[in-house]
Amino acid sequence: MTMAEPLLAVRGLRTVFPTRRGLLAAxxxxxxxxxxxxxxxxxxESGSGKSVTFLSVLGLIRPPGRIDAGEILFEGRNLIRLxxxxxRTLRGRAMALAMQDSLSALNPALTIxxxxxxxxxxxxxxxxxxxxxxxxxxxxxxxGIPSPDRRLNDYPHQFSGGMRQRAMIAxxxxxxxxxxxxxxxxxxxxxxxxxQVLDLIDRLRRERGLAVALITHDLGVVAExxxxxxxxxxxxxxxxxxxxxxxxxxxHPYTRxxxxxxxxxxxxxxxxxxxxxxxxxxxxxxxxxxxxxxxxLAVELCMQPVELRALGANRLSRCIRAEAVA
Amino acid sequence: MLxxxxxxxxxxxxxxxxxxVEIMLADQRATPEQVAALRRDLGLDxxxxxxxLVFLGNALRGDFGISxxxxxxxxxxxxxxxxxxIELTLFSLLVAVLVAIxxxxxxxxxxxxxxxxxxxxxxxxxxxxxxxxFGILLILLFAVELRLLPVGGRIGFGFDVLRITGFLLVDTxxxxxxxxxxxxxxxxxxxxxxLGLPTAALxxxxxxxxxxxxxxxxxxxxxxxxxxxxxxxLLLHALKNALIPTVTVTAIETGQLxxxxxxxxTVFGWPGLGRxxxxxxxxxxxxxxxxxxxxxxxxxxxLNFAADLLYTALNPKVRL
Amino acid sequence: xxxxxxxxSESELRPVSPLxxxxxxxxxxxxxxASAGVILAFLLLALAAPWVxxxxxxxxxxxxRLQPPVWSAGGEWAxxxxxxxxxxxxxxxxxxxxxxxxxxxxxxxxLAAVIGTLSGLAAGYFRGWVDTLVSRLVDTxxxxxxxxxxxxxMAMMGPGLHNIVLALVYKEWVFTCRVARGETLAARExxxxxxxxxxxxxxxxxxxxxxxxxxxxxxxxxxxxxMAYVIILEASLSFLGLGVQPPTPSWGAMVADGRDxxxxxxxxxTIPGLAILALVLAINLASQGLRDxxxxxxxxx
Numbered sequence: 051m052t053m054a055e056p057l058l059a060v061r062g063l064r065t066v067f068p069t070r071r072g073l074l075a076a077x078x079x080x081x082x083x084x085x086x087x088x089x090x091x092x093x094x095e096s097g098s099g100k101s102v103t104f105l106s107v108l109g110l111i112r113p114p115g116r117i118d119a120g121e122i123l124f125e126g127r128n129l130i131r132l133x134x135x136x137x138r139t140l141r142g143r144a145m146a147l148a149m150q151d152s153l154s155a156l157n158p159a160l161t162i163x164x165x166x167x168x169x170x171x172x173x174x175x176x177x178x179x180x181x182x183x184x185x186x187x188x189x190x191x192x193x194g195i196p197s198p199d200r201r202l203n204d205y206p207h208q209f210s211g212g213m214r215q216r217a218m219i220a221x222x223x224x225x226x227x228x229x230x231x232x233x234x235x236x237x238x239x240x241x242x243x244x245x246q247v248l249d250l251i252d253r254l255r256r257e258r259g260l261a262v263a264l265i266t267h268d269l270g271v272v273a274e275x276x277x278x279x280x281x282x283x284x285x286x287x288x289x290x291x292x293x294x295x296x297x298x299x300x301x302h303p304y305t306r307x308x309x310x311x312x313x314x315x316x317x318x319x320x321x322x323x324x325x326x327x328x329x330x331x332x333x334x335x336x337x338x339x340x341x342x343x344x345x346x347l348a349v350e351l352c353m354q355p356v357e358l359r360a361l362g363a364n365r366l367s368r369c370i371r372a373e374a375v376a
Numbered sequence: 377m378l379x380x381x382x383x384x385x386x387x388x389x390x391x392x393x394x395x396x397v398e399i400m401l402a403d404q405r406a407t408p409e410q411v412a413a414l415r416r417d418l419g420l421d422x423x424x425x426x427x428x429l430v431f432l433g434n435a436l437r438g439d440f441g442i443s444x445x446x447x448x449x450x451x452x453x454x455x456x457x458x459x460x461x462i463e464l465t466l467f468s469l470l471v472a473v474l475v476a477i478x479x480x481x482x483x484x485x486x487x488x489x490x491x492x493x494x495x496x497x498x499x500x501x502x503x504x505x506x507x508x509x510f511g512i513l514l515i516l517l518f519a520v521e522l523r524l525l526p527v528g529g530r531i532g533f534g535f536d537v538l539r540i541t542g543f544l545l546v547d548t549x550x551x552x553x554x555x556x557x558x559x560x561x562x563x564x565x566x567x568x569x570x571l572g573l574p575t576a577a578l579x580x581x582x583x584x585x586x587x588x589x590x591x592x593x594x595x596x597x598x599x600x601x602x603x604x605x606x607x608x609x610l611l612l613h614a615l616k617n618a619l620i621p622t623v624t625v626t627a628i629e630t631g632q633l634x635x636x637x638x639x640x641x642t643v644f645g646w647p648g649l650g651r652x653x654x655x656x657x658x659x660x661x662x663x664x665x666x667x668x669x670x671x672x673x674x675x676x677x678x679l680n681f682a683a684d685l686l687y688t689a690l691n692p693k694v695r696l
Numbered sequence: 697x698x699x700x701x702x703x704x705s706e707s708e709l710r711p712v713s714p715l716x717x718x719x720x721x722x723x724x725x726x727x728x729x730a731s732a733g734v735i736l737a738f739l740l741l742a743l744a745a746p747w748v749x750x751x752x753x754x755x756x757x758x759x760x761r762l763q764p765p766v767w768s769a770g771g772e773w774a775x776x777x778x779x780x781x782x783x784x785x786x787x788x789x790x791x792x793x794x795x796x797x798x799x800x801x802x803x804x805x806x807l808a809a810v811i812g813t814l815s816g817l818a819a820g821y822f823r824g825w826v827d828t829l830v831s832r833l834v835d836t837x838x839x840x841x842x843x844x845x846x847x848x849x850m851a852m853m854g855p856g857l858h859n860i861v862l863a864l865v866y867k868e869w870v871f872t873c874r875v876a877r878g879e880t881l882a883a884r885e886x887x888x889x890x891x892x893x894x895x896x897x898x899x900x901x902x903x904x905x906x907x908x909x910x911x912x913x914x915x916x917x918x919x920x921x922x923m924a925y926v927i928i929l930e931a932s933l934s935f936l937g938l939g940v941q942p943p944t945p946s947w948g949a950m951v952a953d954g955r956d957x958x959x960x961x962x963x964x965x966t967i968p969g970l971a972i973l974a975l976v977l978a979i980n981l982a983s984q985g986l987r988d989x990x991x992x993x994x995x996x997x
Contacts, residue, residue: 138605139603141602141603142602142604147598149598155594159617160613168604168608169602225603504973506931506972509972520962631841634844638844639843669844669845672840672841673839673844676839
């Protein structure tokens, strides 16, 4: 990448969960970089490790899950080495999380106001409760919630779905973080509201230089909103590059499969090609390519370990036959 | 509901095998005439429905008849003993809740560690304890061996507290008699632990499972992602939601404490309603037993009602 | 691959009855198995009481009044756990007491399970007025604290073995009934029940042949769990003097007898209480194991 000092740099991240059948490495050797003001799309089906990767960054992996290897550099500081208390002061303040379902992400027993104000106060961003409340009103106004001072006293279930999703983003951004991890922030919304929420995130990115990691399985959203895209499969990054290029010329058979499985707007009658086969059991994987059992291009050599390698400027692929992917 | 409960109390008394009149007069050599007279006095010669309506009407007016044994209205006798029982029940509930909440929360937070396993073993132990025996063990240890606490009763000899409310904790405070208050507290200690600890064991299990469920929720993850202090995440975000389902269980368990009172008051010679009922059973003082059972049942129904109200108050989703 | 792994995958291929699977899981749970062993030991002791009890439980001998257990000074093996206030052998009374305790608990749970399951099946299957009637009755009975209910009944009926069983069954069936009703409500919407109905099977056939097997395992779990409670209840009633009457030995009454000698003879009250605790704890542990065995998804451990 061209950036001198990325905001976030992850190297060799491996996060594991003990299960009955053995250790499950939900993400295994993940590398990524994200600069201020950049939007990175993170794509993959559920279980590909995209959420676990960013929960690891936020230090929110719940025991017995744990980070097994790798480093997470945020503004040059390795978060894995950081004591829990120091990491907590970074959460919310330096990096924030927006979740898929605001109804379950917001505490049902506390008002929206309480949930914004506590974040502002926890990071010492207001002198008094009243000042924090004023900021909360401002924030809700900023995300486009009408008569925000009244709505502060409402409980989450009293908000409409789109309104609640925006309120949740306002809460996540209450302490003006530099990085927003948006984990499927629009999956539960209908098309118009989805656009509103994505517009909001876009605006904050442009105005404040917020870095955004947009986790989704919707390539369409990524194509519209992200400069760069990272495709994950079975706990690994399989392809990365500028969104337009990746979509136009995928360099990994999995990405190609994903694109083929999208319904096409121009030609709605085109049959959707779902990728045949199943994701391998992550408790028992070998060193070889993890996609080979579903891959139309697989050859004997795919049993050997495959590295993520550079393909010209800005493009990365974890496929030995990347050049053959069309 | 209350109607149903009173009907059951009534039916229980009328339809169960064994004629109360015969049991009452079993010790005396009663002539058939005497039996018939008693039967008439008790109104037992009337038709069933009429007797039920009379019983119900009287109960609604607070008239439960005369206690044979005390030769005073049943209600007066009960009212006199009630404060002791209420005091013990509330204190036990306090013990139960104070023990259960921290233990339940700790077990949930430290899930699947040795601490959690130890706590769950301890709570299973607590649930399996026969209350009357536990009380005796406590007496043996703290009163007989260590001589730290009194064997029984509500207050030591030599204390003379003016009866105002009947609640000794309140009355000693009103009288400003700190020594007496302390004495009352030492008397409360063992019975309240006997009654409260097994309840605590049960509540702790409920709190653990509901807390564990809440801790796995998205909103706790989100609260953590905001960088809130851990204490606030656990005690406000998690516990507030975890306690909502616990309220109902607590109400039911408080009701069970009412029954447990009869045992514990007997063990500790506590001059409350529970012991009065047990004594009355052996004295064949039926009007009192009947009134007390009805009172217990009504209280229980009220408790459940109160739990519903509290549930609504705690849970904004139900509130409109 | 280890042999164990192969066996596991084989069992996945071959259809195994859920009951056998549950049994296998139960046996694999060491705590549960040990608890089952303790329960079995109590049962055997109770059954064999006439042969294993060293003395006649009612035989009083004032010379042996409050004789301490064997490990204390003045104790002897012939009266291993000491003697009570009337000089009766505590061990023998304990063994005979197990007979009473287990007999009552099994009778109560058995009767309650039958009544509860049948009424729950009927309420859940027919719904309508049957359900209204059963549910109303259940709610009303739940309106009493259990012990108050039992004590009230015993007060009216007078003490005695049969009356205890009756007094407890009157309320106990409610717990089974609630479970059975819930399971039936869920099962009656399933395809296999619809299929049986379409084939023209009568309600009796559907309830007993199609639904009952699905209701049984939750009922079994609840029944064992309730049994622990019933044992404590019976002991409580006996403690108050409302249980079986002397000279029949019962654990609760033995604890009560010992209260007069707390200062001089701690063992008279303590030992029978320990027996209750051991049995109840074993039943609780076993029922927990049973629950995990039948529903491993809910309680992974």
